[in-house]
Amino acid sequence: MSGRSEADRRQRETTLQRLIRRPEAGALVVMIVAIVAITIASNGNALNALGIKNNLAIIAQFGIIATGAAMLMIAGEFDLSIGSMIGFSGMSMAMMLKWGLPFGLGAATPFLAFTITLCMTLFFGWLIGTIVVRSGLSSFIVSLAFLFFLRGTTEVCFRLINQSTQISGLPDFKEDSLFARIFGGEAFGFLYDIAFALGFNLNRRGEQWVTGVDARVVWWIVIAGAAYIVLSRTQLGNWIFATGDNKEAARANGVPVNRVKIGLFMFTAFCATVFAACQVFDTNTADAAKGNLMELNAIAIAVVGGTLMTGGFGSIIGVVFGAVTFGLVANAVFYIPWLDGSWYRVFVGAVLLAAVFANERIRKRITGGI
């Protein structure tokens, strides 16, 4: 025996090699490029006091649903119903707030409207998950069915009860409902106060310009933070990775594969409901078309963040980088006057393709293909 073992053939990696191999490495590079390019092209307007607020509003929206989509993809499934779920829950909440609780149970408070809606969306998430795990059908097709079903239901309910597919001019519940402020109010006002005290954040008359960012930013931070901890530090996180990688192996070792999957379908439904609640209570409006195509944005962001299409691998930090990138680019048209807004989709397509190739390369390196 030469004293050499199989283990000696594998070099211990340097810290840099380790970082490059991480799933979020590519997303970080793309994010930095996007931030620099947009800052220069907008003469810094994209990152002034109002720019940060407006950018974070859309970044947080993307971030909330992309976190749900990424967790589910890591467990090996897709949810195409996210966008329709947003439309459905927005309709449900606004309709209760305008027309009162169903079956004539009286007027709805923001809390009741949200809770009842959440019960319904969690039920739909449970139903999608249960159909997927019981039938063994592809989640792509099952959730596609719900994409149509929920969007159609939303429009039919709107027309039946409301005679119009929009609701606008709801009273501003934020004024006297703390619950509405949790979703539609503002947060981190103190940072803007400090910036004002330091001489930034002034409008043309020299008064304080922006008072805080949207509350959905807090929701994004909470959801992404919780998802990060669950995925990397908890037992459930290990179950999620194991389920997405090889579900038969996971099952043979006692991982409750079906419950993990159903739970994550409910989590994406929860994310969609939070998305809708923030929108409804912020703007006091609802529209049957809300959330259209959001499921595809969420999946694209998850992939750009380093999540594998085949499951078993991914990173919430990468999804955060992806959401920042997509949000900035989607909003860039407001700060760069000569820019055609459709470049956003060109960008998404190009970055998505590049990310899929990069992810495949990482997967092969991990499984010893390279």
Place this chain on the structure above:
Amino acid sequence: MTEPYLRVENIVKKFGPFTALNGVSLEVFPGEVHALLGDNGAGKSTLIKTLAGVHEPTSGQLYIEGKPVKFRSPRDASSAGIGTVYQDLAVNPLISVTRNFFMGRELYRGPKGLGLLKMSEMDKIAHDEMLKIGIDISDPQQAVGTMSGGQRQTLAIARAIYFGAKVLILDEPTSALGQKQQMEVLKTMMRVRKRGDIAIIFITHNEIHSQLVADRYTFLALGQVIGAGKAGDLEHDEIRRLMAGGAEMADLEQELAGI
């Protein structure tokens, strides 16, 4: 001789009109390697699935340490100390050695499910347990996909032992491996055997491998035991004859020559 840890008595398993096992009996002793040989379709897979709790036998009885037992699920079998390492090993290539080692049985503090993983403790256990049966992995956080087939086999075996297997069923652990890695797996088996408290059921097609490690043999053909015995009592040619389901090698040579 001590009493067998596992005794299989007259197991019959029928799938509809098809009889997969027709009255199979065998005894498995701690500290021994029991080679289970037979051609494709002999009933080896059905037998191990019955032992692993995947199938319930149509009739017959299993005894653990002399006491009759009945397995309704793989969980029953594993809590009775039967650890099965299947050919596909039930490992996940994209996640780390430690995460695979503790898959479904993680160490955590706090509530079940959302409890925080004790990662450094699990790293240490995974590393030490694999070292005990002969593989020193440099980094328990490396993905299983980067390991060789022999190392993956070791991971699966170490995992089964750590979680209380007293009977280790290895389903063709040396097939689909290179020559050197096959030897690694055989060495691993011998290290486990040396502990003295674990019985190994070694399913294989390879008579040379079985002769290198086995203490006891059972040969299956068409769902029945066609021969059994201790290593010293069986001749090389007899083993080869039984391997081929009872066909005489000389006959086969003649047949081949006649083509």
